Amino acid sequence: MKINDVIYDDDAYIRGxxxxxxxxxxxxxxxxxxxxxIVSEDEENLKVIxxxxxxxxxxxxxxxxxxxxxxxxEKRLADKYSFMRRDRSLAEQSKEGFIDDLYSAFGCExxxxxxxxxxxxxxxxxxxxxxxxxxxxxxxxxxxxKFGGLRFYxxxxxxxxxxKEVYRLxxxxxxxxxxICEHCGNPGIIRNDLAWIRCLCxxxxxxxxxxxxx
Ligand SMILES: [Zn+2]
Numbered sequence: 758m759k760i761n762d763v764i765y766d767d768d769a770y771i772r773g774x775x776x777x778x779x780x781x782x783x784x785x786x787x788x789x790x791x792x793x794x795i796v797s798e799d800e801e802n803l804k805v806i807x808x809x810x811x812x813x814x815x816x817x818x819x820x821x822x823x824x825x826x827x828x829x830x831e832k833r834l835a836d837k838y839s840f841m842r843r844d845r846s847l848a849e850q851s852k853e854g855f856i857d858d859l860y861s862a863f864g865c866e867x868x869x870x871x872x873x874x875x876x877x878x879x880x881x882x883x884x885x886x887x888x889x890x891x892x893x894x895x896x897x898x899x900x901x902x903k904f905g906g907l908r909f910y911x912x913x914x915x916x917x918x919x920x921k922e923v924y925r926l927x928x929x930x931x932x933x934x935x936x937i938c939e940h941c942g943n944p945g946i947i948r949n950d951l952a953w954i955r956c957l958c959x960x961x962x963x964x965x966x967x968x969x970x971x
Contacts, residue, residue, distance in 0.1 A: 830872045831864055838879040840895040859899040866901035870942035871934055875900070878909065878930040885922050891915055895923070905947040905954040907934035 760775055777785040835842045847862040856862050865875065886893045894914035901908050909931060913923040938945030938958035945958040951965055 827869055830869055834865075834872065834875060834879065837876070838883060838893075840893055840897055841879060860897045864900070866899075867907060868902070868939040870937060870939045870945075871902075871907055873942055874907065874930055874934055874937055875909075878926060881926045881930075882923055885919060885926070886915065889916070889919050891919070902939060902955070905935060905939075905949075905956045907931050 760778065775784045775786050779785055843861040843864060845858055845861045847856065850856045850858060850862055865872075882895060883893055896912040896914075898910040898912060899908070900910070907930065909927045911923075911927070913920045915923075935947055935956055936944060937956065938961050939956050940961040941958060943958040943960075945956045945961070947954065947956050948962050948965075951962075952969060955965070957965060
Protein backbone atom coordinates (compact mmCIF):
# COMPACT_ATOMS: atom_id res chain seq x y z
CA MET A 758 0.00 0.00 0.00
CA LYS A 759 1.09 3.56 -0.58
CA ILE A 760 -0.13 7.15 -0.27
CA ASN A 761 -3.25 7.86 -2.38
CA ASP A 762 -4.13 4.18 -2.75
CA VAL A 763 -7.89 3.74 -2.66
CA ILE A 764 -9.53 1.37 -0.17
CA TYR A 765 -12.51 -0.63 -1.43
CA ASP A 766 -15.03 -2.52 0.65
CA ASP A 767 -16.28 -6.04 -0.11
CA ASP A 768 -18.82 -4.70 -2.60
CA ALA A 769 -16.12 -2.76 -4.48
CA TYR A 770 -17.35 0.64 -3.29
CA ILE A 771 -14.62 3.17 -2.71
CA ARG A 772 -14.35 3.66 1.05
CA GLY A 773 -11.23 5.73 1.64
CA UNK A 774 -7.81 6.90 0.59
CA UNK A 775 -4.47 6.30 2.29
CA UNK A 776 -3.02 9.61 3.41
CA UNK A 777 -0.03 8.62 5.51
CA UNK A 778 2.34 5.73 6.04
CA UNK A 779 2.69 5.33 9.82
CA UNK A 780 5.33 2.63 9.53
CA UNK A 781 5.33 -1.06 10.48
CA UNK A 782 2.44 -1.82 8.15
CA UNK A 783 0.03 0.81 9.45
CA UNK A 784 -1.57 3.58 7.46
CA UNK A 785 -3.71 6.58 8.26
CA UNK A 786 -6.72 6.61 5.95
CA UNK A 787 -9.22 9.27 5.06
CA UNK A 788 -12.52 7.41 5.11
CA UNK A 789 -15.63 8.41 3.26
CA UNK A 790 -19.14 7.70 4.52
CA UNK A 791 -18.75 8.49 8.19
CA UNK A 792 -16.04 6.01 9.00
CA UNK A 793 -12.62 7.32 9.87
CA UNK A 794 -9.71 5.25 10.81
CA ILE A 795 -6.35 3.75 10.31
CA VAL A 796 -5.73 0.37 8.82
CA SER A 797 -3.14 -2.31 9.09
CA GLU A 798 -2.05 -4.61 6.35
CA ASP A 799 -1.80 -8.26 7.30
CA GLU A 800 -1.56 -11.25 4.97
CA GLU A 801 -5.22 -11.41 4.17
CA ASN A 802 -7.09 -8.19 4.54
CA LEU A 803 -7.36 -4.63 5.70
CA LYS A 804 -8.54 -4.04 9.21
CA VAL A 805 -10.09 -0.84 10.44
CA ILE A 806 -8.38 -0.28 13.75
CA UNK A 807 -9.86 2.97 14.94
CA UNK A 808 -13.02 4.60 13.82
CA UNK A 809 -16.04 6.44 14.97
CA UNK A 810 -19.36 7.49 13.57
CA UNK A 811 -19.67 11.19 12.89
CA UNK A 812 -18.79 13.79 10.33
CA UNK A 813 -16.04 12.73 7.96
CA UNK A 814 -12.70 14.10 9.04
CA UNK A 815 -9.12 13.01 9.09
CA UNK A 816 -7.25 11.67 12.03
CA UNK A 817 -4.31 13.96 12.54
CA UNK A 818 -0.97 12.25 13.16
CA UNK A 819 -1.37 12.41 16.91
CA UNK A 820 -4.86 10.87 16.83
CA UNK A 821 -3.76 8.23 14.35
CA UNK A 822 -0.84 7.23 16.56
CA UNK A 823 -3.05 7.11 19.64
CA UNK A 824 -5.56 4.89 17.84
CA UNK A 825 -2.76 2.66 16.60
CA UNK A 826 -1.22 2.36 20.08
CA UNK A 827 -4.58 1.50 21.53
CA UNK A 828 -5.17 -1.15 18.90
CA UNK A 829 -1.78 -2.70 19.65
CA UNK A 830 -2.38 -2.67 23.43
CA GLU A 831 -5.61 -4.62 23.00
CA LYS A 832 -4.10 -6.94 20.41
CA ARG A 833 -1.11 -7.81 22.62
CA LEU A 834 -3.41 -8.67 25.52
CA ALA A 835 -5.61 -10.87 23.31
CA ASP A 836 -2.58 -12.57 21.71
CA LYS A 837 -1.11 -13.34 25.13
CA TYR A 838 -4.26 -14.45 26.97
CA SER A 839 -6.90 -16.34 25.00
CA PHE A 840 -9.62 -15.35 27.48
CA MET A 841 -9.03 -11.70 26.50
CA ARG A 842 -10.08 -12.36 22.90
CA ARG A 843 -13.37 -10.91 21.78
CA ASP A 844 -15.70 -13.08 19.72
CA ARG A 845 -19.02 -11.51 18.80
CA SER A 846 -18.68 -7.91 17.59
CA LEU A 847 -21.10 -5.15 18.52
CA ALA A 848 -22.49 -5.25 14.96
CA GLU A 849 -23.13 -9.01 15.13
CA GLN A 850 -24.83 -8.74 18.51
CA SER A 851 -26.93 -5.77 17.38
CA LYS A 852 -28.15 -7.79 14.43
CA GLU A 853 -29.38 -10.47 16.82
CA GLY A 854 -31.41 -7.84 18.64
CA PHE A 855 -29.62 -7.52 21.97
CA ILE A 856 -26.16 -7.07 23.37
CA ASP A 857 -25.45 -9.76 25.93
CA ASP A 858 -21.66 -9.93 25.72
CA LEU A 859 -20.44 -6.50 26.76
CA TYR A 860 -16.73 -7.34 26.68
CA SER A 861 -16.88 -8.70 23.14
CA ALA A 862 -18.94 -5.71 22.04
CA PHE A 863 -16.93 -2.91 23.65
CA GLY A 864 -13.56 -4.32 24.73
CA CYS A 865 -11.73 -2.66 27.62
CA GLU A 866 -13.76 0.45 28.42
CA UNK A 867 -10.90 2.24 30.09
CA UNK A 868 -7.98 4.39 29.03
CA UNK A 869 -4.55 3.11 27.97
CA UNK A 870 -2.76 3.71 31.30
CA UNK A 871 -4.24 0.62 32.92
CA UNK A 872 -3.08 -1.87 30.30
CA UNK A 873 0.12 -2.84 32.17
CA UNK A 874 -2.08 -3.49 35.22
CA UNK A 875 -4.47 -5.59 33.10
CA UNK A 876 -1.52 -7.52 31.71
CA UNK A 877 -0.24 -8.22 35.23
CA UNK A 878 -3.71 -9.31 36.40
CA UNK A 879 -4.18 -11.65 33.42
CA UNK A 880 -0.75 -13.19 34.08
CA UNK A 881 -1.61 -13.72 37.77
CA UNK A 882 -4.95 -15.34 36.91
CA UNK A 883 -3.30 -17.60 34.33
CA UNK A 884 -0.67 -18.67 36.88
CA UNK A 885 -3.33 -19.66 39.46
CA UNK A 886 -4.86 -22.09 36.96
CA UNK A 887 -1.48 -23.32 35.74
CA UNK A 888 -0.31 -24.05 39.29
CA UNK A 889 -3.44 -26.17 39.78
CA UNK A 890 -2.76 -27.97 36.50
CA UNK A 891 -6.05 -26.74 35.05
CA UNK A 892 -7.01 -24.89 31.86
CA UNK A 893 -7.91 -21.23 32.47
CA UNK A 894 -11.65 -21.10 33.23
CA UNK A 895 -12.33 -17.40 32.74
CA UNK A 896 -15.12 -15.75 30.76
CA UNK A 897 -14.64 -11.99 30.72
CA UNK A 898 -17.99 -10.24 31.07
CA UNK A 899 -16.99 -6.58 31.17
CA UNK A 900 -13.90 -4.44 31.71
CA UNK A 901 -14.49 -0.81 32.52
CA UNK A 902 -13.82 2.22 34.67
CA LYS A 903 -16.26 3.07 37.46
CA PHE A 904 -15.92 5.81 40.10
CA GLY A 905 -12.32 6.29 38.98
CA GLY A 906 -11.33 2.65 39.46
CA LEU A 907 -10.98 -0.44 37.30
CA ARG A 908 -13.77 -3.02 37.24
CA PHE A 909 -12.88 -6.44 35.88
CA TYR A 910 -16.05 -8.53 35.77
CA UNK A 911 -15.52 -12.20 34.98
CA UNK A 912 -17.16 -15.55 35.48
CA UNK A 913 -14.49 -17.86 36.91
CA UNK A 914 -14.91 -21.61 37.01
CA UNK A 915 -12.89 -24.22 38.90
CA UNK A 916 -12.41 -25.50 42.45
CA UNK A 917 -13.84 -23.17 45.08
CA UNK A 918 -10.49 -22.16 46.60
CA UNK A 919 -9.03 -21.40 43.19
CA UNK A 920 -12.02 -19.27 42.19
CA LYS A 921 -11.74 -17.42 45.50
CA GLU A 922 -8.09 -16.67 44.75
CA VAL A 923 -8.98 -15.37 41.27
CA TYR A 924 -11.51 -12.93 42.72
CA ARG A 925 -8.99 -11.88 45.37
CA LEU A 926 -6.47 -11.05 42.63
CA UNK A 927 -9.11 -9.07 40.74
CA UNK A 928 -9.99 -7.13 43.89
CA UNK A 929 -6.34 -6.38 44.47
CA UNK A 930 -5.85 -5.09 40.91
CA UNK A 931 -8.99 -2.96 41.13
CA UNK A 932 -7.58 -1.42 44.32
CA UNK A 933 -4.24 -0.74 42.65
CA UNK A 934 -5.97 1.02 39.75
CA UNK A 935 -7.04 3.79 42.12
CA UNK A 936 -3.38 4.81 42.38
CA ILE A 937 -2.49 4.53 38.67
CA CYS A 938 -3.22 7.29 36.14
CA GLU A 939 -5.82 5.81 33.80
CA HIS A 940 -4.47 7.90 30.94
CA CYS A 941 -0.68 7.44 31.09
CA GLY A 942 0.04 4.78 33.71
CA ASN A 943 2.08 7.02 36.04
CA PRO A 944 1.19 7.22 39.75
CA GLY A 945 -2.16 8.98 40.14
CA ILE A 946 -4.92 9.81 42.57
CA ILE A 947 -8.71 9.86 42.30
CA ARG A 948 -9.96 13.27 41.06
CA ASN A 949 -13.47 14.17 42.12
CA ASP A 950 -13.71 17.64 40.58
CA LEU A 951 -13.86 16.74 36.88
CA ALA A 952 -16.97 16.05 34.81
CA TRP A 953 -16.19 12.37 35.35
CA ILE A 954 -14.47 10.87 38.45
CA ARG A 955 -11.10 9.60 37.25
CA CYS A 956 -7.75 8.53 38.58
CA LEU A 957 -5.10 10.78 37.02
CA CYS A 958 -1.53 11.94 37.59
CA UNK A 959 -0.92 15.68 38.11
CA UNK A 960 0.04 16.26 34.47
CA UNK A 961 -2.97 14.49 32.94
CA UNK A 962 -5.25 16.08 35.54
CA UNK A 963 -4.08 19.60 34.63
CA UNK A 964 -4.55 18.82 30.93
CA UNK A 965 -8.09 17.56 31.56
CA UNK A 966 -8.85 20.65 33.65
CA UNK A 967 -7.79 22.91 30.77
CA UNK A 968 -9.93 20.91 28.30
CA UNK A 969 -12.90 21.28 30.64
CA UNK A 970 -12.45 25.04 30.71
CA UNK A 971 -12.41 25.35 26.93
ZN1 LIG B 1 -1.16 10.63 33.60
